[in-house]
Amino acid sequence: MLRIAVPNKGSLADSAADMLREAGYRTRRDPKELVVTDDAGGVELFYLRPRDIAVYVGSGTIDCGITGRDLLLDSGSSAEEVMALGFGASTFRYAARPGTATTVAEIAGHRVATSYPGLVEKHLADHGVPADVVRLDGAVETAITLGVADVIADVVETGATLRSQGLAVFGDPILRSEAVLIRNTAADPSNGVEVLRRRLLGVVTARTYVMLDYDCPADLVDRATEITPGLESPTISPLHDPAWVAMRAMVPRTSTNRVMDELYDLGARAILVTDIAACRI
Ligand SMILES: Nc1ncnc2c1ncn2[C@@H]1O[C@H](COP(=O)(O)OP(=O)(O)OP(=O)(O)O)[C@@H](O)[C@H]1O
Ligand SMILES: O=P(O)(O)OC[C@H]1O[C@H](OP(=O)(O)OP(=O)(O)O)[C@H](O)[C@@H]1O
Ligand SMILES: [Mg+2]
Numbered sequence: 001m002l003r004i005a006v007p008n009k010g011s012l013a014d015s016a017a018d019m020l021r022e023a024g025y026r027t028r029r030d031p032k033e034l035v036v037t038d039d040a041g042g043v044e045l046f047y048l049r050p051r052d053i054a055v056y057v058g059s060g061t062i063d064c065g066i067t068g069r070d071l072l073l074d075s076g077s078s079a080e081e082v083m084a085l086g087f088g089a090s091t092f093r094y095a096a097r098p099g100t101a102t103t104v105a106e107i108a109g110h111r112v113a114t115s116y117p118g119l120v121e122k123h124l125a126d127h128g129v130p131a132d133v134v135r136l137d138g139a140v141e142t143a144i145t146l147g148v149a150d151v152i153a154d155v156v157e158t159g160a161t162l163r164s165q166g167l168a169v170f171g172d173p174i175l176r177s178e179a180v181l182i183r184n185t186a187a188d189p190s191n192g193v194e195v196l197r198r199r200l201l202g203v204v205t206a207r208t209y210v211m212l213d214y215d216c217p218a219d220l221v222d223r224a225t226e227i228t229p230g231l232e233s234p235t236i237s238p239l240h241d242p243a244w245v246a247m248r249a250m251v252p253r254t255s256t257n258r259v260m261d262e263l264y265d266l267g268a269r270a271i272l273v274t275d276i277a278a279c280r281i
Helices: 012-023 050-059 071-074 117-126 143-144 159-165 193-208 218-227 253-265
Strands: 002-008 035-038 045-046 065-066 080-083 090-095 111-114 132-135 153-157 168-176 179-183 209-217 235-238 244-252 269-275
Touching: 002 012, 002 050, 002 080, 002 193, 012 193, 035 111, 035 143, 045 050, 045 153, 050 071, 065 071, 071 080, 071 117, 071 168, 071 179, 071 193, 080 193, 080 209, 111 117, 117 132, 117 153, 117 168, 143 159, 153 168, 179 193, 193 209, 209 253, 218 244, 218 253, 253 269
Parallel strands: 002 045, 002 065, 111 132, 111 153
Antiparallel strands: 035 045, 065 179, 080 179, 090 153, 090 168, 209 244, 209 269, 235 244
């Protein structure tokens, strides 16, 4: 049975549970449940702290898991990223009071507070910047106000927390993170992780694309195909009126309205959009 580590709380927990549920797995109903066995799905879910997930997966006691890319890299675990899951997006950045530093090089000699010391020490070393890293568990923005650090390195999503403390980001992002599926590199490939990957990819794709159906004048099929190439190629079906055909293609959700406008301008009509509930690509 495939052993999967799932975030038990924090920013990634709800979305990870939603995704596993959409992928057809049984998830916990009660937050007090720590392990859930899904016999039909052939998996055992272990609810763990997101920070610990890469450690368990790297050690091989658990085959794979869902965590943040930043947490994976911070842990130094040998677990590898299998795929990005399209939620929990954030950047990992340096920030300080305006006037403290504007580049990574200017961090030299300062104290940097973070709850991701592995990530930050490596980044500073890669850039040849000598600085003291102060390891804190959370609320690192306050470290500057309280005088234990001059610079922080932390997760930034909206930037509201930084602004509330009078801090501003500087330098390039250390990392762009999102939730990822990770696996133990030595795990037996026949243990079901490929089925999990395909199911999760199905959820990501179903969320990323919509299905577009429309009627198209038969002499405009080539031009319509350029607008909606689909994944392989659009489906074209005959209509009773030989001057028209029905066309069907998957379209990235974010370009739905632009594509509909282009098709309408071309002469397509009866343009319909539907959500994709699930898919295997
Ligand atoms: N606004 C956010 N705050 C914190 N982490 C976020 C945010 N948005 C996305 N994430 C991602 O969530 C993961 C951190 O989750 P984790 O549960 O460890 O911390 P948390 O959400 O801050 O929870 P807590 O601090 O309450 O334990 C990281 O991968 C991080 O990039
Ligand atoms: O850019 P924003 O949208 O403001 O989000 C980022 C903030 O949210 C998280 O803190 P959290 O609330 O989890 O508290 P913590 O620092 O104690 O973990 C994170 O550590 C940042 O402080
Ligand atoms: Mg937090």
